[in-house]
Amino acid sequence: MTEAAFQILLLLGYLAIGLLSVTFPIYALCITYLRQEYLEYKQEKKRRINELKRTIDRLNKELSGEPKDSDRFKEIKGQIKSYAGERWKTRFQQMTTVGAVVAPVTLLFIALALACGGIYSFYEDDSYWVVNFAIGSSVFSGGAVFILCRTLSSVQQAALRPGRTLAVDVCYEKQDEKTKKVKLEKATPTSVSVCPLEENLDDLVVNIHVPPDIEVSETFGLLITKQPDTFKHPHYNMISAMVNFAPRFTYQATRFTVTGKKVGNYKIYVEIDARGAHRYSEELDLEVVE
Numbered sequence: 001m002t003e004a005a006f007q008i009l010l011l012l013g014y015l016a017i018g019l020l021s022v023t024f025p026i027y028a029l030c031i032t033y034l035r036q037e038y039l040e041y042k043q044e045k046k047r048r049i050n051e052l053k054r055t056i057d058r059l060n061k062e063l064s065g066e067p068k069d070s071d072r073f074k075e076i077k078g079q080i081k082s083y084a085g086e087r088w089k090t091r092f093q094q095m096t097t098v099g100a101v102v103a104p105v106t107l108l109f110i111a112l113a114l115a116c117g118g119i120y121s122f123y124e125d126d127s128y129w130v131v132n133f134a135i136g137s138s139v140f141s142g143g144a145v146f147i148l149c150r151t152l153s154s155v156q157q158a159a160l161r162p163g164r165t166l167a168v169d170v171c172y173e174k175q176d177e178k179t180k181k182v183k184l185e186k187a188t189p190t191s192v193s194v195c196p197l198e199e200n201l202d203d204l205v206v207n208i209h210v211p212p213d214i215e216v217s218e219t220f221g222l223l224i225t226k227q228p229d230t231f232k233h234p235h236y237n238m239i240s241a242m243v244n245f246a247p248r249f250t251y252q253a254t255r256f257t258v259t260g261k262k263v264g265n266y267k268i269y270v271e272i273d274a275r276g277a278h279r280y281s282e283e284l285d286l287e288v289v290e
Helices: 002-063 071-084 097-123 127-159
Strands: 168-171 179-183 187-196 201-210 214-216 223-226 237-246 252-260 264-273 280-289
Touching: 002 097, 002 127, 097 127, 168 264, 168 280, 179 187, 179 252, 187 201, 187 264, 201 252, 214 237, 237 252, 252 280
Parallel strands: 179 280
Antiparallel strands: 168 187, 187 252, 201 237, 201 264, 214 252, 223 237, 264 280
């Protein structure tokens, strides 16, 4: 038994040294996709936080009419506590220096130290510690292998990602202006601005869908088409603008003229495409007043 444990300790020592030698090349792979995954992490975290806020608000409303001693009150209270304490983690954290290098290297050094201790105990003819050191080294080596496999899986998913999530600001003439008022039957110059927030964008395409009750005047350089019945926004006027290169923190304005034909509140749908990115959609409000 002791001889077998000694052989296992030798194998665990070689395994730890071998894994230490591949840890840094794996991190070099992570660096290639780290920025991309960081941007995805920020967007996913923002989306998840907003989703959790809506869920907590809904549960609080359900809770308002419940007696405090009821079973449902305790159940909803537990759900709120669970949602409020949730911390969103993504593959990005598995590809950082801590996740891809510090954690596995620490475990591997411990595993190697335990293997060395077991080998020393073998020559000291202490079979009890030989077995214990072998078990301990196996546990830490297994933990390191798990972390490295998880990191490689994250790299694989990042490499196969079909596109990145856009981070852009969409507004009217002024920053953060999401609502605009126009006079009934009065032609009003309008612009929809798009600003990349995280990185430069290539082949930026902005499609602005205007409701049929809003007349859009022909504008030089813009393509205006009416959407068929089978499209996502039937009978809407779609204004298309294209930019070959859009630098980040720079607003790209699409200018056109609108005339409200009927008093009311309307939604203008803005869809944004760019090379290597998923489509981004946002809604703006347009209010027609007398």
